[in-house]
Amino acid sequence: MKRIALAETATFRDQGPKMLLVHESPYFKIINFNFRAGQVLPVHSHEIEGQLSILVLEGEGEFLAGDGKTLSARPGDMLISDIAEPHGVRAATDMRVVVTIAPPI
Amino acid sequence: MKRIALAETATFRDQGPKMLLVHESPYFKIINFNFRAGQVLPVHSHEIEGQLSILVLEGEGEFLAGDGKTLSARPGDMLISDIAEPHGVRAATDMRVVVTIAPPI
Numbered sequence: 001m002k003r004i005a006l007a008e009t010a011t012f013r014d015q016g017p018k019m020l021l022v023h024e025s026p027y028f029k030i031i032n033f034n035f036r037a038g039q040v041l042p043v044h045s046h047e048i049e050g051q052l053s054i055l056v057l058e059g060e061g062e063f064l065a066g067d068g069k070t071l072s073a074r075p076g077d078m079l080i081s082d083i084a085e086p087h088g089v090r091a092a093t094d095m096r097v098v099v100t101i102a103p104p105i
Numbered sequence: 106m107k108r109i110a111l112a113e114t115a116t117f118r119d120q121g122p123k124m125l126l127v128h129e130s131p132y133f134k135i136i137n138f139n140f141r142a143g144q145v146l147p148v149h150s151h152e153i154e155g156q157l158s159i160l161v162l163e164g165e166g167e168f169l170a171g172d173g174k175t176l177s178a179r180p181g182d183m184l185i186s187d188i189a190e191p192h193g194v195r196a197a198t199d200m201r202v203v204v205t206i207a208p209p210i
Binding site (some may be wrong): 001002003004005006007022023025027028030049050051053055057063065071073074075076077078079080081082085087098100102103 | 106107108109111112127130132133135154155156158160162168178180181182183184185186187190192203205207208
């Protein structure tokens, strides 16, 4: 059992999204991504079994899907996607999200 | 792929924590618990493989562990626990959390 204080991991990179590994186990992988306004996690997918959730902690932007489709992303919004489906994130403001991937990849 | 707006699920029960199933799949189960101040998710555990995360969205309280141990729980705090370890939540104020269980139980 452990507690992580995500309020203390609000660090950013000018070159691209900051990625912090929160937890990894045989069951799931949890990552905190922090975006400066305008930064993007490009649409990608992996041809493996599993799903992921992306929860917006702070800031606003868009969840990205295939074919240029987008869904608005505000605090408390959660995207759930197959790992094999195209997914990504674009930040309109500084933005923080938590991604949970099960099983871990 | 789907998006859930947790800002829209802030409903409560006077009798005890409100539990809303956000998502269930073979990979993980995601539940939103909303507590009125003073409400408790009692310490419990299940003798099965897997882990869970509990992320505080709003409000304050405590994560509960075995032997009466507690850890403070504020927005952005995440507890990670084996499903087989004793875990629970006590709300000091109205409090909202998201629980992710992998694999689902």
